[in-house]
Amino acid sequence: MNRNHAKTLAAAFVALSVSAFGAAAQAQSLPPTTRPSVSGDLLLQEGAAKGIADPSSSLAGKVRTLGEASTADSFAQQAAASGLFEVESSRLAMDRSNQDGIRAFARQMVQDHTAGNQQLMALARANGSNPAPMMTGQQEQMITQLQPLSGRDFDRQYLVNQILAHQETIRLYETARTSSDPGMQPYREFAAQTLPMLGQHLQHAQALAGSGVPTASQ
Structure with a gap:
């Protein structure tokens, strides 16, 4: 050389x-991505031993229940699907969980997402659209996955689903809020107003997962 x-x-x-x-x-x-608390992460640690995904893991991060909101109609359809999933899965949690904290959280999800979907439907109809609230195939699969579970197994999977779903919904609403598409204009304010609530829901689910969930009712 x-x-x-x-x-x-x-x-x-x-x-x-x-x-x-x-x-x-x-x-x-x-900046780090949003993830559940790592201190005292009891439910998710137990879930990992049973093959239940940690929503902060790279595998769980690849799960996509929603697509990109490229148009106003696609945003309305996907937002409606997201709200319906929250209501249906949380109704199941109200019936199946024996944890006070999870049942209270689930009641809040039903209340907030029912109201949110009603507001979304009214806004869509006012702008000439009529999206049918219909869950995606993956959302239906998540519901099916919950149905045979009980006790702490149910609680773990419900919270994992809630964390994943809210992360995806926040991504969807951020896309609408920042969209420059003129057709998205009616939804930008709705998205901006809804995002703080979605962030609170995500933090609550993460706190429940990280704390091991409050004491069960007797």
């Missing part, structure tokens, strides 16, 4: 090293 060739290889190695270091530094500067 001649001296000029060696110098060229050395320069290329330095350039690659600098590039890799810069990429690593940039990755470290990115």
Whole structure:
């Protein structure tokens, strides 16, 4: 190897090293994604042993129950599906869970998402659309997955589903809120008003999962 060739290889190695270091530094500067509390994460730790996904894991993060809201009609349809899933799965939790904290959370989900879907339907009809509230195939599968469960197994899976679903719904509503599509204009304010509530729901579900859930009723 001649001296000029060696110098060229050395320069290329330095350039690659600098590039890799810069990429690593940039990755470290990115904000962390929302995830459940890691301290006292009792339900999710037990769930992992039984094959129930932690919603903060890379596998669970790939689960998509909703698509991209590219148009006003697609947003309305997907938002309606999301609200219906919350209501149906939470009605099941009100019936199946014997945990006071989870039943109270589920009642709040039914109340808030029923009201949200009514507001969404009224807004859609006022703008010439009439989306049919229909769950996606994955949402129906999540409901089916819950039905045979009971006790702590049910509670674990319900909370995992709630965390995943609210993360996806927040993503959907953020897309609508920031959309520049003129057709999305009627939904931008609705999305902006709903996002704080969705964030509170997500934090509540994460807190329940992280705390191991309050004491069961006797």
